[in-house]
Amino acid sequence: MTLPLRDTSISYAKGAVGGSATVIHTQRLEDGTLAVLLDETPCHPLDVGWPDQGSDQATIRTRDIAFDVIDCVVGASDGQTLYVGADVPVRRGAEGWAFVVVHILPADAELKEGAEVRIDVEQSYRAALSAGHTGCHLASLALNQVLADQWTKEVRPDALGNPDFDGAAIESSTILEYGSRDVYRLGKSLRKKGFPTESLAAHLPALQDALNQQLVQWVASGGEVRIESHGEFLTDLREWVCELPSGTARIPCGGTHLRSLSQLTTVAVGLELSEENGALQLTMETAAVTL
Ligand SMILES: [Zn+2]
Numbered sequence: 001m002t003l004p005l006r007d008t009s010i011s012y013a014k015g016a017v018g019g020s021a022t023v024i025h026t027q028r029l030e031d032g033t034l035a036v037l038l039d040e041t042p043c044h045p046l047d048v049g050w051p052d053q054g055s056d057q058a059t060i061r062t063r064d065i066a067f068d069v070i071d072c073v074v075g076a077s078d079g080q081t082l083y084v085g086a087d088v089p090v091r092r093g094a095e096g097w098a099f100v101v102v103h104i105l106p107a108d109a110e111l112k113e114g115a116e117v118r119i120d121v122e123q124s125y126r127a128a129l130s131a132g133h134t135g136c137h138l139a140s141l142a143l144n145q146v147l148a149d150q151w152t153k154e155v156r157p158d159a160l161g162n163p164d165f166d167g168a169a170i171e172s173s174t175i176l177e178y179g180s181r182d183v184y185r186l187g188k189s190l191r192k193k194g195f196p197t198e199s200l201a202a203h204l205p206a207l208q209d210a211l212n213q214q215l216v217q218w219v220a221s222g223g224e225v226r227i228e229s230h231g232e233f234l235t236d237l238r239e240w241v242c243e244l245p246s247g248t249a250r251i252p253c254g255g256t257h258l259r260s261l262s263q264l265t266t267v268a269v270g271l272e273l274s275e276e277n278g279a280l281q282l283t284m285e286t287a288a289v290t291l
Contacts, residue, residue: 002113003077007233008101009040012056012256014227016042017121023111027082032107033070035084036060037100042121044129044256045072045101048086053133053175053255057122060103060111067109069119074234075102093235101234126256127290128177134225134258135267135288136173136180137240137251140166142214142269143284146207153194159249168193171281175255179287186273186280197280201273208271215267221245222262227253258290265289 004024011019021038029035044056055072075084077098083089084102092099103119105111144162151163158164169184186197200207223243228250230237240253242261258264270285 003079003082004037004039004098004100005079007099007235008038009232010101010234011040011042011232012044012121013229013238013254015256015259017123017126018042018119020116020118023113023115023117025082026111026113029084029104034105034107034109034111035075035082036103036105036111037075037082038103038117038119041101041103041119043069043072043101043103043119044121044126045074046085047074047092047254048088049074049092050254052136052173052180053129056129057125058103058119059122060105060117060119062111062115062117067105067111069103070106071104073102073104075100099233099235125177129175130256130258131264131288131290132175132177132179132286133253133255134240134242134261135178135264135286136175136182137242137249137253137257138215138218138261138267138288139180139211139269139284139286140182141244141249142211142218145214146210147195150196150199150203151194152196155193155195159251160244160246165195168195169282178289179285182284182286184282184284186282200280200282204271204273208269211271212268215269218244219261219264219267222260224260225258227257263290265291 019042025037043058046055058069073085076088144158144165147165148162155163171183171185174181225242228239240251242249266289272283
């Protein structure tokens with residue numbers, strides 16, 4: 001049992017969907033499934049700290065046998081114990097801890113530490129999530145832009161210099177196949193920051209139209225999309241960078257993305273207001289259609 005002292009090297013940020021790797025650690029989890037750590041992986045894991053983009057679907061194979069990766073999550077180790085998903089007791093990047101991609105294999109799987117394996121990610125599912133994630137970032141920037149003149153106080157600007165409604169109000173963001181769902185909390189704290197939540201309902205249809213018009217323009221611009229990595233390891237900073245007519249947008253992001261807006265035919269959103277536990281909530285459903 002050799003737990004790694006450094007983060008897993010990840011290749012999915014570069015768009016990789018396959019590669020060879022060495023098994024550096026395996027252990028049975030309580031439910032009998034097999035946790036497998038590789039030195040390097042193209043498999044995108046779910047990060048419970050910000051669970052927007054879920055696990056890739058993938059297969060790990062040796063020369064003789066192939067196993068499905070039934071789940072893939074971020075874990076961490078202090079060199080003594082492997083903690084998986086929600087059990088990780090420290091913040092991402094904590095000193096003395098290695099943050100690792102934990103591939104979960106079925107209970108009947110066997111793999112030896114030191115084995116050389118091939119890992120392949122299901123490409124169509126990855127492509128669908130990448131389209132959904134790029135669409136999600138575009139939609140959130142467009143939402144910030146159409147809400148910009150509503151603010152009555154100065155707030156932190158977003159990647160295009162607009163007041164960052166998305167950053168100030170986001171409750172959860174879920175990347176779907178060719179889409180996303182963002183939920184914003186329109187509560188007291190947002191009102192205190194200077195956003196008039198009570199008048200939103202009257203504007204909603206006009207806002208949705210303006211948002212969709214902005215998205216049509218951005219998709220038509222066909223700008224480049226790329227991930228800039230400040231290192232090859234799991235916790236190294238990575239940024240989504242997108243060339244838009246009004247400037248270069250740059251957002252910290254650990255997910256996977258398209259390479260260009262020209263891969264999209266449309267990004268369209270629907271806005272809906274609801275009440276959740278007495279607080280107003282805005283849901284933005286985004287559909288990102290590719291060629
Ligand atoms: Zn992202």
